[in-house]
Amino acid sequence: MDFISATADSLAQTYRLQSKEVLSLIGEWQSDCTSKLTTLKSQKRLGKREALLVTIALTYSRLPYNQEPNESEKLNVETAFSELLEIYKYERHRLTRQIIAESIAELIKRDFSTLSPYLSEFISLSSQSENESLLNSLKSVYLVQRSELQAGERIIDIDSKKYPIWFKKENRKKTFIEQVLLAWIKDEGQKERQKFAARALMGFVRDFESKEFKKIELLKAAEAALSEQYRLSTQPTTPAQPVIPERPRESVYLSRFIPWLATRQSIKYRSSVSHLLPETAQQGLLGASRVSFLIDKLRSDGDKQLIGISSSLNKAVWWSKYFRPIAITSSIVAFISVFWIGAAIEEARYRREYEDSYRDDPSYNPTPVPSDTPLRQTPTQPQVVPAEVPLSPPSDAVYARIVGNDPTEPLKNVRAGSNTNEAVLFTLPVGSRVQIVGSERNADNFLWYEIYSPAEDATGWIASQLIDIE
Secondary structure (H helix, E strand, O other): OHHHHHHHHHHHHHHOOOHHHHHHHHHHHHHHHHOOOOOOOOOOOOOHHHHHHHHHHHHHHHOOOOOOOOOOOOOOHHHHHHHHHHHHHHOOOHHHHHHHHHHHHHHHHHOHHHHHHHHHHHHHHOOOOOOHHHHHHHHHHHHHHHHOOOOOOEEEEEOOEEEEEOOOHHHOOOOHHHHHHHHHHHOOOOHHHHHHHHHHHHHHHHHHHHHHHHHHHHHHHHHHOOHHHHHHHOOOOOOOOOOOOOOOOOOHHHHHHHHHHHOOOOHHHHHHHHHHHHHHHHHHOOOHHHHHHHHHHHHHOOOHHHHHHHHHHHHHHHHHHHHHHHHHHHHHHHHHHHHHHHHHHHHHHHHHHHHHHHHOOOOOOOOOOOOOOOOOOOOOOOOOOOOOOOOOOOOOOOEEEEOOOOOOOOEEEEEOOOOOOOOEEEEEEOOOEEEEEEEEEOOOOOEEEEEEEOOOOEEEEEEHHHEEEO
């Protein structure tokens, strides 16, 4: 393997002076190797064909791209990525596939902004072990972009590198790679890419953001000089756990039942929750903070769709954690209740059979037994049964319209609770017709209404001064 690596380095250096000849040689090797299938039985060693393919892959990952864009014979990074993907798509030798995947990941690390639109096909073709190298490359890209953000409130040191930080996370601008991954999570049509984006974001939490959070907490404690915060901040840091090496096995419980249970009032997010919950639940086994960081990141972006997905995903995580204990407890209570009722019925039957067995005996003269409960007397007068009073018909649903006097604010916020500090779930234009579901007064004694919006197919809370009941 050292000889193959040295050969790839030599070809990359020669490419600077004789690019046409190097590309011609690589093309001949590639054409010769891809026209044949591997004949090796061992998946852990390389034959001649496999060694040439590995040399080609390593060379593509090390060529100097975009050095002289005016020279037409120079290879660009998109073409190199396409060539590697074409080899990877049909290669069956396991070790060769792994090295090609690592070469693709190296290209992504070098130019993520150019190659990010082409990643979907590679993600769909690769196994979980093969795209580990891609996750590592994305982490490296994220750390570089994170260190280049400007106008931070402080500079901290993490793993001997400098990073700007903000005490309020909503003040930090998203890096380009975060924007791409959040857009992937919103796209429920690409299931594998959606799950991969969640894994990548939780990897960022594990390798950087959890450390950043602890650093910020330490700075807050030092500035506030609170002894309790200082004590908590000096607790030993929990070492980072490795990413689960195998792709989680999706069960009907996590991919179907729990998403249905959690999205009964927000059906349009059910598909996204179904895709994200199995990966989120498995990562949650390594630490609940990872899931919390992911949900907070989705909410902090301010995007209406991401806020809806995060709210539904949070409910699904809760149900996945507590549904089984609730179901088991309910089953035990139901079993005890049925057993007690059955025992009472059986006891009454035995008592009745016992009394009936002596009733035909002439000498039977039961003696009344003193009891605290008086015997029910047989009525001497016929009982008068009151006539049935017909029930009043059910009241109609109450409807209202959104109102507002300020022409500069045509949209009104609908929140997750009866307080202006709650998250905004969606907005409605003035004049929208809604259904009143409930009402309550908050801690400040202001009246809020819980409404249902047919347009959004969702419920939320809005202040009473913005409602005109019909």
